Amino acid sequence: MNIGCPHCQVWLAVPATEAGQTFACPKCGGHFLVPIPQARTFGGGLGEHPDYHEFTGKKIAAGVCGILLGAFGVHKFILGLNQSGSIMLAVTIGGIILGGCLIVPVLATLAMSAVGVIEGILYMTKSNDDFYETYAVKKKEWF
Template identity: 50%
Template structure:
């Protein structure tokens, strides 16, 4: 596995931020950052939890994705790199 770098962080920040805002309930932004377990959790809660909660769980997960996308895009490249790529902070 290669060491992440700052230029890679910039492109991942943009992709993860936009996916978080537009497709947050599906957890795609988590997969972009390499957080497979968290992405699967978000996807499962959206698809399965939405069935059992009449869509409320999907709405909550969508809001979490939206907030995370905004957080990603408002961080500097260095701060994003340090927080999400080096320190591997999976939530917020």
């Protein structure tokens, strides 16, 4: 089982036999109770983290889409960050529609493009562990 130490936030591989027992973090020495895993149901439970290998497999696709299609929020939708993806899509479409008559929507669309490029580069330069912890576990929406 992968469990985050509540004291130092390091992810630890804890044997399943330790479930329900007190465990000492090898990094900080803090003690915490190892949770007993719940039975999994079809489709998973609320708040459950996605599979590590499945999620990190999306890293390159999300990075490339962030660089090429970032203004439309495609990279956000790939990672399941639908709220921020919808915001990027709405701002970009609004900027395209209103861009002919106002300068501010054009700047907003360019800003969304810049955000997409920056996030795409960040996705591809993070290690798989950092990528998983940041975007699957912590669900960080921006940058």
